Amino acid sequence: MSYTDQNTLAFNDAFVSRVEIGAVIVAITVVAEPKQTDGHDERALFAGQVLRDSRDQAKALAYGVAADPSISADSIDSVLAARLSTIWNAYAGFGAV
Numbered sequence: 060m061s062y063t064d065q066n067t068l069a070f071n072d073a074f075v076s077r078v079e080i081g082a083v084i085v086a087i088t089v090v091a092e093p094k095q096t097d098g099h100d101e102r103a104l105f106a107g108q109v110l111r112d113s114r115d116q117a118k119a120l121a122y123g124v125a126a127d128p129s130i131s132a133d134s135i136d137s138v139l140a141a142r143l144s145t146i147w148n149a150y151a152g153f154g155a156v
Contacts, residue, residue, distance in 0.1 A: 070121075124142045
């Protein structure tokens with residue numbers, strides 16, 4: 060998938076809506092994880108941002124999801140969920156240099 064196609068996907072309203080519900084599910088999971096989890100404070104802070112403003116956060120996260128060239132509008136929900144889990148730390152700022 061080209062960058063242009065990935066950008067188009069990230070702007071697709073139906074795709075953003077799917078990312079939004081997936082992000083809310085991941086956020087709820089992150090908030091409930093043990094506090095000893097590496098990066099929990101950063102991850103939970105970002106989870107709170109997602110839970111308070113899911114639509115705007117989904118618009119940003121959609122780029123991270125669409126950046127995986129194997130993802131398309133036809134990708135199943137579990138693929139989107141896996142990608143969200145993979146990029147969560149980056150968006151939370153955990154592990155950033």
